[in-house]
Amino acid sequence: MFTNIRENIARIEERICAACDRSGRRRDDVRLIAVSKTHPADAIRAAFEAGLRDFGESRVQEAKSKILQLADLPITWHLIGHLQSNKARPARELFHWIHTVDSLRLAEKLSPSPSPGGEELPVLIEVNLGEEASKEGIRSTELAALAQQIAQMEGLSLRGLMVIPPFLDNPEDVRPYFRRLRALASDTERRSLPNVSMRELSMGMSHDFEVAIEEGSTMVRVGTAIFGSRPPID
């Protein structure tokens, strides 16, 4: 049933390597995150057996049952969908990375009440570069303030930025958005905030991950090209 998954991954792997070669980057600097939303735990297991270790889910509730079913596997789970503050606590317990911090309120909810010796949760700030009303994410003008606030929080470690650019048929047209995200991360890095490292750029999906890698992506989020198409409602 999941025979294509292995072949799909092999093809994507080749394309990632080629994009790294073109841009003088090392394959190890790009994490392939398999976006498994809407797909069953067995599909994730098949992708794991084909070598993948990072998986992305959009919804806490849907992810929870899969994460529990796959608890025997050493998977790194990434939350890549919008997170409501009231789901922050379960999200913190289930996921190893949160890509979609988009408000001070959410960051505060993710930051646990001081628990000495507790692990830090790596997070990314989602930036809405298209300024599309329908998209989540902060405006770039809000980045400096939010980064500063997160830097002061217990239990959170700001590691970079994430973007979902507007969908454009030609991936070349998305390139300026990726470039802009990288520039914003560099600006923030230069401010040398305590406990903040902006080296992670979560950008690139099935149709544009090669351009994203050329522009410095360290985390590509690939769903359809690995698992096939999803039901229309997402």
Ligand SMILES: *Cc1c(COP(=O)(O)O)cnc(C)c1O
């Ligand atoms: C669904 C989703 C993806 C994967 O999209 P594909 O086009 O299927 O690769 C990546 N990032 C986010 C935030 C998503 O919601």
